[in-house]
Amino acid sequence: MSPKKKLILIRGGGDLASGVAAVLHRAGFGVVICELPEPLMVRRKVALAEAVWDQAIQVEEITAELAADAADCERLLKEGKIPVLVDPGAEIVKSIEFIAAVDGRMLKKATTDWEFTELPLIGIGPGFTAGLDCMAVIESNRGPNLAKIIWQGQAEPNTRVPGIVHGYGLERVLYSPCEGIVEPVLKIGDSVKKGEKVAEVDGQPVYAPFDGVVRGMLRQGISVKAHTKLGDVDPRPDPSFCVKISDKALAIGESVLEVVETLTQTANDA
Numbered sequence: 001m002s003p004k005k006k007l008i009l010i011r012g013g014g015d016l017a018s019g020v021a022a023v024l025h026r027a028g029f030g031v032v033i034c035e036l037p038e039p040l041m042v043r044r045k046v047a048l049a050e051a052v053w054d055q056a057i058q059v060e061e062i063t064a065e066l067a068a069d070a071a072d073c074e075r076l077l078k079e080g081k082i083p084v085l086v087d088p089g090a091e092i093v094k095s096i097e098f099i100a101a102v103d104g105r106m107l108k109k110a111t112t113d114w115e116f117t118e119l120p121l122i123g124i125g126p127g128f129t130a131g132l133d134c135m136a137v138i139e140s141n142r143g144p145n146l147a148k149i150i151w152q153g154q155a156e157p158n159t160r161v162p163g164i165v166h167g168y169g170l171e172r173v174l175y176s177p178c179e180g181i182v183e184p185v186l187k188i189g190d191s192v193k194k195g196e197k198v199a200e201v202d203g204q205p206v207y208a209p210f211d212g213v214v215r216g217m218l219r220q221g222i223s224v225k226a227h228t229k230l231g232d233v234d235p236r237p238d239p240s241f242c243v244k245i246s247d248k249a250l251a252i253g254e255s256v257l258e259v260v261e262t263l264t265q266t267a268n269d270a
Contacts, residue, residue, distance in 0.1 A: 006028065125139070188217050193208065
């Protein structure tokens with residue numbers, strides 16, 4: 001495939017990585033997402049990796065489809081879609097020429113599974129050191145530094161505390177009370193009252209911590225360990241937030257776009 005296609009590889013298709021993909025796609029870049037065979041996403045309505053389970057997904061105006069191989073990726077790119085490939089090791093780089101890669105898996109720890117060091121890499125959040133194992137790091141913690149481009153050094157450590165929404169932070173997150181199979185009682189977008197049962201894991205109930213809307217929930221039948229994040233509740237009584245890419249994801253995406261455009265401008269000037 002011609003490098004003029006301006007292709008970007010993204011590892012991970014969760015909600016933040018999907019926001020990055022959306023920004024790049026809207027800016028005219030081709031995007032290919034690599035995912036696990038059974039990806040786990042809570043905010044499934046805005047996660048392009050859902051294509052692995054459902055063959056296709058639309059997030060806002062963007063359509064992503066499951067691709068079988070490099071040829072399938074090329075076909076989908078020509079159709080203006082985002083291919084999602086089951087390719088945990090990002091082996092697709094051996095078949096398609098990319099101008100940069102983004103690691104959006106949000107592993108939040110250092111990883112050594114990038115074998116393709118010649119490809120400029122942009123890391124999102126903790127686990128990367130700009131100038132050492134990647135070209136740039138994008139800050140992922142909410143606060144004054146959110147989406148800051150770090151050209152030397154690391155992102156802030158993982159706080160394990162989600163952003164505050166209407167006064168609620170960690171309370172918004174639903175965790176599995178035990179190991180077992182997830183059985184949702186309510187769907188993403190459903191209204192919920194404090195104390196109402198939202199899901200069960202191995203027969204043990206999970207209750208809503210306050211009134212709001214179910215913003216995220218793992219798929220039915222998923223096997224999880226105890227204390228796994230399985231959903232979240234939004235205190236805002238507006239289900240439209242469940243299907244909109246978050247401001248955080250878009251801000252991170254804009255910074256990734258800035259790095260990619262800097263990279264392409266440098267290449268054009270060379």
